[in-house]
Amino acid sequence: MTTITMKSFFDYNFSMDDRVLSDICGNILPQIHLYITKLIIEQNSIERILTINYPQLYSLSLINFEEKILFQYLKDHSILRDLINQITYLNIDIQNAIIPQLSEITSNIFALILSLTKRLIHLNFCHLFSHRRTWISIYYLPEISHMFSNLTQLKINVETFFDCLYLLDGLVRVNSNYIDGIQLNDDILIHMPRLKKFAFSINTGAIIENTKIRLQSNEDIRNSFIRRRYGQVGSYVFFKQMEEIGHCHIYSLPYQFEHFFGLSNSFHFQDVIYDKVRRLTMNDIALPFEHQFFKLISYYFPFLKELTIFNGEGQKDKQDSLTLIIFPHLIFLDLNSHVDYAEQFLLAKKTHLPCLLDLCITYESLTILTNNFITDPMHFNCSQIKKLHINEPFVRPKTFHKYFPLL
Template sequence: MNTANKNHLNILDLPNEILLIICKELNMVDVLYSIVDVNERFNQLILDHLYIRHLNMTTMTIRSVFDRIYSIDDQVLSRICKQILPRIRHQVNQLTVAPYSMDRLLTLNYSQLYSLSLVDFQEKILLQYLKGNSILCNLLSEQITHLCIDMEVKTVMPPLSKTLSEIFILILSLCKRLVYLNFCSSSRYRLMAVHIFKPSTTNCTSSTLTTLNINVDNFADCLYLLDGRLNCLSTLIIRILKISPVISKIKNTKELPKLKSFSLTSVYPIMAYDNLIIPLLRRMINLEELILFLSVIRFDSTYIDGIQLQDEVLIYMPRLKKFTFSIDTRLFNNNIKIDLRSNEEIQRSFIGRVNGQIGSDVQTIVMKNAGICHVYSLPYQFEDFCHLNNSFQGGMFHKVQCLIMTDETYSFEHYFFQVISQDFPFLKELYIVNCQPQKDKQHSSTLIRFPYLLLLSLVMAHMDYVEEFLFDKNIHLPRLLNLFIKYEPLAIVTNNFTNDAARATCGKLKCLEISEPFVCPENFHQYFPLLL
């Protein structure tokens, strides 16, 4: 390193290891366009197999949480395709492409390519490619073993589409060597559910697929995927929108001896846990890893605890090595009187039955003979944490990005949000469901910060929480982009969009979703200058 003048350090003075770390933090398109052919040292560094073996030819701009734009300047794309790709194409193992660059990138032969990610495609356009692009079809048929499909999503919950189902079935028939498929599950902001539409065994099969990551509409779709049509499947990661009793010819009884790893997430609360989920899990006799993220509603019953998990599920999995879970039970005992377990009793129920540390939060509503119990393995491994209430015991939840806070009985006070900001330091989405007014509105002088929060929902929150979060003197939200709220509390708290106390927070919003029709007052757009 040149140490003649340490006050004028040049990037060329850095060792290759540091330069490579820097490049890996930058967008690959920018690196290829700007650095290749600057000098021989950069060429050796950037064009090395270890760097370009995973070639990501996408550039993303985040406008708001659910509005992400993929594009590359045509001049940049042209230079990379003409001058750089021909030199590195035989070193590329993994390729990520978007619609705008698809045709130009796939004209080359990537002899070592085995993994392909198709990003931000509209359904009809991707279907046309799968039916009419011979280069893509040959690539999928002859080379690709790992495939990731990511569709363009502009709404929180996209509607079901027969086109998406057709794409899924077509991929299974085209990809003769496919062992891994991530279908519309690559990002939490771009999830799309597939409805299998009762396919015949002949047109929805694969004899090579071992790992599938997918979102489906209902429980019957899950049963279809496990009915033997994917006869080599050993790992299934599945999110199900609706887990409810369904009319299906497939019986939920046949053993699944080839399944080694199973991850199940219920998007909405389940009322058929005992009738559907438990029988499904008991079929997995050789399972080695089980991941459950469930929200269960029960009537005239008890909380799901360690004893129930052991006796009803785990005892049927003698080879299970790893069990990761987050299960919350909401009880409504209208017809019988049951003494609900305390948090201490819930903790004891796991001793000697489930390995590892267990977290639990219990809130019993004695007057209603109801309650909520949340049990979870620690350290907490999920990106979502649902139905957090005032019974929360605390802890560190570094992986959680989305938190739903709900309490029908007690208000959320200012100090509690301070605890939340510390225990969930990387939170990106926060949903507050609480109609109880705050008791202590004399907030402490301590400023609460949610430094990574992008989305805040106050649609089902008392007006006090609107003031709590929008007034910058209470809570600082430097990255907030999306706000979901009702018009009346927003207008009142901002004093018809004139109050300076909320101007700093509202002024940075790029997406404001108001749940009812309203007429914009004269100064509305001045108060929200960045709305798209």
């Protein structure tokens, strides 16, 4: 079997050259289609690839589709519908907007796939790439749990815990302010006695409108998992006093997911290496993220590709003697925060970013950091950047290209 794969620095599958695709579909596929077992198809090539049957096919990946177009194909394309019924492995990847929104169409695509398939044992639904932020709501859909009795592995992002329970055909019980070990056990595990493995990462937010409500502490959360069949579990809790908002994150260890969301200064490092995580979102409105904290991040999250920071607090510790931090795999960096984090990551003497290609930042932070683009460009981690996102109009100064020569 021959595989042709072309990827960008974000792991996207590029569309194949049209002449190459025409040659493959016209001359090669008709000769080998009886023997093909795996197919990866993107939106622009599906019409030419799915003109013949693939009787030995067991694995299909539909990559980089617009949701409306994919939904239409699943409803009307007879060969695709037959293949969905035939295969045992299916991967779905749907394009999403810059600001992701909950989509009814995407939810309906999920339900339609379940109704079409009879042999599927592995389904990855919009969970192929860490930079895709697609989630669905299935709580309002007709009962679907009976549709995937053969599934042994399902990867999916759902909007709420209710969706998770509905997916598992559980009973909803809400009498705690955070989702904890007790609720997971009573609403999921006791209903699934044959479940062999349960990996989870659950974020809960709580808005305190009644001052008499006491939010659970991190110790309370940890105690709720004692003597239950979860294996090792991590958790952290923090409370935003001014906004009266609480946040809790519970997750199974070792951590199995590519995205780690909402990490704050309340996070406790437990000698656990999060080597599966590729996308990290950090958020704290009470305390700044200091240099040494980022040093720990680089150690405990060694394979980060994308980092987003939300923090309006300036750093307190700015010693010049601080050790250099290295993020060897970081490609995407979002610094729409206090200017100190632009200094932390873009000054070469503080942080080394050998792979940085995509940067989100305010123009004000750039002008402050570079002293209106006068400081020596060699001091900054900008020379390899290919994409720059600034959410405001600006006029490039004459020296701009010295800092960003690839733009």
